[in-house]
Amino acid sequence: MTWEGAPLPTSRSRLAAVLRATKEVVSIDAVAKTLDLDRTAAAKVLSRWREQGWLRRIGHGLYVPVPLDLAGSEQVVEDPWVLVPALFGESYIGGWTAAHHWDLTEQLFNETIVFTTRRISKKRVLAQGVAFVLRHTSVKRTFGLKSIWRGSLRVSISDPTRTVIDILAMPELGGGIDHVADCLAELRKSSAYDAALLINYGEQFGNGAVFKRLGFLAETRLHDFELAAACRARLTQGYAQLDPALKSGHLQTAWRLWVPERWKGGAP
Structure with missing residues (x-):
């Protein structure tokens, strides 16, 4: 009827x-x-x-x-993650938000990072009193994701390894390179650590700066020379910055990487 x-x-x-x-x-x-x-x-x-x-x-x-x-409050959704599929379509939680979820950091950020395959006109959206920071991603880069239940909805989130690859590619979404280095170190100590998967994801991601930053941090911060060697074998031409948000006046020739002065001897 x-x-x-x-x-x-x-x-x-x-x-x-x-x-x-x-x-x-x-x-x-x-x-x-x-x-x-x-x-x-x-x-x-x-x-x-x-x-x-x-x-x-x-x-x-x-x-x-x-x-x-x-009824009189600004936010009526207890868990803002449930808004992500409806608001942003094919998407996933990533960056510092995923890093906190996977215990790669204890630092809390006020904004939720969302990667979406939709075209976006704004990089920051407010909904239900929650700030979402948006980044466009291609369909071919929607790999390394996990589905988790939030209430009655399933939400996609980058797995620990993919989370680290994303913030190596975009240090600003990891809270800056110092925090990215801390997250990488926490991943190394966790049961989720898989060096081969880091390399595999880095190759799938297809951004040469990832291997330059990962290799540099593997050598100077993790002292993982096997991982560093795997990254060195995959270095692309050209130079990148360790963190585009920082003034970088010292060139690490071996890694084709411009780093801030305080990083010139390795990870501070």
């Missing part, structure tokens, strides 16, 4: 049916399917529920339910 032609239940009953079907995030398509409405009618229903204070808009055509005890 469809909703058209049948006695309509109360708005609360209709909302309850939608929430049972959608859990954390409510979309126009989900309302249309659950209530057997066209998209225009579904959008009007959502707008009315928003006006009544039962839902809060988090993005284009996307809403979250508002618990009664949080």
